[in-house]
Amino acid sequence: MARAKSVYRCTECGAESPKWAGRCEGCGAWNTLGEEIVASLPTSKRTAARSVGGVAGSTVMLGRVVTTETPRWRTGLDEFDFVLGGGIVPGSMVLVGGEPGIGKSTLLLQVAARLEAAGHATLYVSGEESALQVRLRAERLSEDARGVSLLTETSLETLLATAAQPVADGRRVNTLIVDSIQTVHTELLEGAPGNVGQVRECAARLMRFAKDTGTTVFVIGHVTKGGGIAGPKTLEHIVDTVLYFEGDGTLDHRVLRATKNRFGSVDEIGVFRMLGTGLVPVENPSALFLGDRRDVASGSAVCALMEGTRPVLVEVQALAAKAGFGTPQRVANGIDARRLALLLAVLDKRGGFSCAQLDVFCNVVGGMRVQEPSVDLAIVAALASSVVDRPLPAQAVFLGELGLGGEVRPVSQLERRLAEAAKLGMTKAFLSDRAMPRRAPGDLDLVGVRTLSDVLRCTVGREAA
Ligand code: TYD
Ligand code: MG
Numbered sequence: 001m002a003r004a005k006s007v008y009r010c011t012e013c014g015a016e017s018p019k020w021a022g023r024c025e026g027c028g029a030w031n032t033l034g035e036e037i038v039a040s041l042p043t044s045k046r047t048a049a050r051s052v053g054g055v056a057g058s059t060v061m062l063g064r065v066v067t068t069e070t071p072r073w074r075t076g077l078d079e080f081d082f083v084l085g086g087g088i089v090p091g092s093m094v095l096v097g098g099e100p101g102i103g104k105s106t107l108l109l110q111v112a113a114r115l116e117a118a119g120h121a122t123l124y125v126s127g128e129e130s131a132l133q134v135r136l137r138a139e140r141l142s143e144d145a146r147g148v149s150l151l152t153e154t155s156l157e158t159l160l161a162t163a164a165q166p167v168a169d170g171r172r173v174n175t176l177i178v179d180s181i182q183t184v185h186t187e188l189l190e191g192a193p194g195n196v197g198q199v200r201e202c203a204a205r206l207m208r209f210a211k212d213t214g215t216t217v218f219v220i221g222h223v224t225k226g227g228g229i230a231g232p233k234t235l236e237h238i239v240d241t242v243l244y245f246e247g248d249g250t251l252d253h254r255v256l257r258a259t260k261n262r263f264g265s266v267d268e269i270g271v272f273r274m275l276g277t278g279l280v281p282v283e284n285p286s287a288l289f290l291g292d293r294r295d296v297a298s299g300s301a302v303c304a305l306m307e308g309t310r311p312v313l314v315e316v317q318a319l320a321a322k323a324g325f326g327t328p329q330r331v332a333n334g335i336d337a338r339r340l341a342l343l344l345a346v347l348d349k350r351g352g353f354s355c356a357q358l359d360v361f362c363n364v365v366g367g368m369r370v371q372e373p374s375v376d377l378a379i380v381a382a383l384a385s386s387v388v389d390r391p392l393p394a395q396a397v398f399l400g401e402l403g404l405g406g407e408v409r410p411v412s413q414l415e416r417r418l419a420e421a422a423k424l425g426m427t428k429a430f431l432s433d434r435a436m437p438r439r440a441p442g443d444l445d446l447v448g449v450r451t452l453s454d455v456l457r458c459t460v461g462r463e464a465a
Pocket of ligand 1: 099101102103104105274275277
């Protein structure tokens, strides 16, 4: 194929350069130039475009747009269907990102096997593993993946040509899985597979293929610990749906999170367990994250988070211990370190518990990452409990955002959080007295509090200094 003309464009400022360079001439950023194809129009078209400014397209009134409700495909892997917003939208392009080893290939092989069993012709393209390796993985799964067509290839052109052809038994391929986008390359661009230009161009061509042929395309993308420059981040604008597979590789559960979804709500999560037979959906994530709460030690508090539309209970643990060295350490796992610093300051100033001489460790159990401020109250309660070494009530849930003045603020979607807490056997809930619900779900005892010192008084039993 004839080589197309290409330019190098800075991913930071957009400056264009005819040659690759380590540093962008425009903004001075390092290592941001990526190759891009420039479509060169024939001269006749170029003059035509200049004179008439393009050809007019036809418009349609929104109300007259024909709506054909295509049913979604359900894989039967409930958590996967749920995160996508109720199943796979045919013809859409879905990016599944995650760190290496988290289980992306396993998940999509399971999806392929299930779609194949439902009569869809699926093509699994692996650029990372040999056919034998994929076969060995498939044999471990509880699903039967023998019907899935496999292609081990890294050239985008070959891949697309293969996907456009019928599979062995004559059916048209309607599901294409590319594992992974970092290994595919197009011959239109120079540069190794995995660089920004290659990744973007391949993804754009796959998207066009999906829309032109109505094929459903799944693309796997790796992200590195640092976010990864040529990682899926640059692809998020291109695809319809972005799912991130997260979790600690050492734990056996994984969280699949939708961060972009043109066909459903975002921030929905699906929880899976990695077993010997592949990934199995977890029906009740709260029970998994919460564990056994019969003999809780000091420094443990429960909070109810909203993950998309679904409430999840998590345990926050804090440990305040005498510092061994000059500057006390602050270690935060699953919560933002700056948020922890802020809460420590509020606890000191408004709650009268100083951690200035103490090492502080704070952890969200189960490898969850919490961004919501509704966890504030649980964190300070856990910290105070650890400082005085007195456990908090084991079956209590703490719901509240803390202001800098020590005031407890209400949280959103309170009813759903309380309902989940009641379902999981919690008996008490501390929440802002400004937003007390009229009725408590189950036999939950609601304790309205105004300030941080109110909470500390009713739990660890100490007044503000
Ligand atoms: P893999 O899907 O290869 O991860 P990725 O494609 O994201 O890099 O799987 C990662 C891990 O999962 C691997 O260390 C082995 C483990 N695993 C199981 O525990 N059980 C299984 O049934 C399978 C297939 C894999
Ligand atoms: Mg893989």
